[in-house]
Amino acid sequence: MKDFRAAYGRYAVVTGASSGIGEQFARHLSAAGVDVVLVARRKGRLEALAAELSRADGTDNIVFELDLLAEGAVAELARGVSDLDVGMVVANAGISAPGPLVDNSLATELDVLTLDGAVPLQMAHHFGREFTRRGRGAIILVASSLEASAAPFTANYAAVKAYVSSLGQALNYELKGHGVDVLVVSPGMTESEITQRSAGLDFQKLGGPLMPASQVAQTALSNLGKRARVIPGITNNAADLLIKHVLPRSLSVSMFGWLMRRALVDSAPREA
């Protein structure tokens, strides 16, 4: 793997570092000698991880307890790390809210839009500017394989992930002449708290094994600077090709609708 510290700078900011894919980004970066700013709400989890990584890798990690849904959160993060040599950011924190859109509260759907969409935009805007000024840096945006199609019963989440993917790929083009690497990673179903908690979905019924979160982080980091977007796993790549280039859109939407409906839990049976 590339020497990220020499290429980009001493620190990497990872949002959603207290579990799942974000935790694995932190682990891989620390193992590569990068000091990590660990961002999430659960301070205890972040402190334990920071201490473990310092012991294992000799890195000097910083815990940044933050609710990214709070007003001005990204500005607070930007201020908090402004004195550090930050060379990389991983906009990973995310939530999903499976279910019929009209059954979910609007507040919940707006939280998905903010945390999964507006926060990565704000991070890419702030740090993209900083990195462009310095002439080096890296931005990783975590999208989802669901970006490939409109997806009923996770409609807003899939739409927001498609937005993030489009944003990141365009930004890759805009910033490549400025020494800044931008990568979108679009994981398929992955072991994490989202899938453990189910968050309203029975992932068993969606079919296919869950990928280890470590593989997602490693695939992203090893493709940083080489391409604009990466999908971890051969099966996920095949599915992406099929959905985007072979199936008519109406068929992929119906397929997602059928799959998601049967995987929804904690609700009354739905008529087909």
Ligand SMILES: NC(=O)c1ccc[n+]([C@@H]2O[C@H](COP(=O)([O-])OP(=O)(O)OC[C@H]3O[C@@H](n4cnc5c(N)ncnc54)[C@H](OP(=O)(O)O)[C@@H]3O)[C@@H](O)[C@H]2O)c1
């Ligand atoms: N797992 C999958 O199958 C899958 C597939 C495709 C894409 N993804 C994407 O991968 C990313 C990581 O998710 P994951 O699967 O690793 O799930 P996860 O284990 O639930 O991790 C989500 C992370 O986001 C943080 N977070 C949630 N709300 C937050 C808030 N308001 N402020 C700050 N941090 C917050 C959580 O930390 P705290 O609770 O401590 O704040 C946690 O660290 C998400 O963007 C998700 O959409 C996941």
